Amino acid sequence: MSAAGLKHRGNTLWIAAMIHRISGLALAIFLPIHFFVLGLAFHGGAHLDKFLRWSDQPLVKLAEGGLVFLLTVHLLGGLRLLVIENLDWRDGQKQLATLAAASAAVVAFIFLVRVF
């Protein structure tokens, strides 16, 4: 593809769409693991307890912070899309997309501060 054809990829709203898509894909990959772990509670909590103790490691907590970011940024990006598609057009979409990503980063940071 020519340089001119790739120019749109630097656009804030293209990046926002890509973040929405990648975060959704990452969450779809994570979900079966999440459900499987919760299913460990079957017939008492011994297996789940073992997992909870394992998850009490710094790297796992960091990964959980990443998941909180992905979930929040996907939620906020999705809300922005629903508003665009169902309500009157509003200017400042680039600012709203940036605000969504920044808010998700703040939420993930607060999560990490609380768990460490």
Added chain:
Amino acid sequence: MNVRLYVWQRATAALMAPLVLIHIAVIFYATRQNLTAADILSRTHGSIVWAAYYGIFVAAVSIHASIGVRNILAEWSPLSERRAGLFAVVVGMVLMLLGVHAIVALVVT
């Protein structure tokens, strides 16, 4: 994506928005409390509210995620729309089964 899938994806997104907000609050609460499995089960076991909340959540996310996966495969992979659709149905069913299994484990058993 056809109109039917578009409407399902947007409807499940709108339905899940408040559920995700509550879920994030639960994540913050649960990690702060340093809950054990017994603590978690004592809160969820026998709870119709948690069963209903996560039942709706699992159904909505299974539909929403499988449509999203279908769209990504159809646009970014060499798979045909038909094969992408079939793969997405499998993804949706796996999510639904694992999700229901998790709810039963937390609420019923």
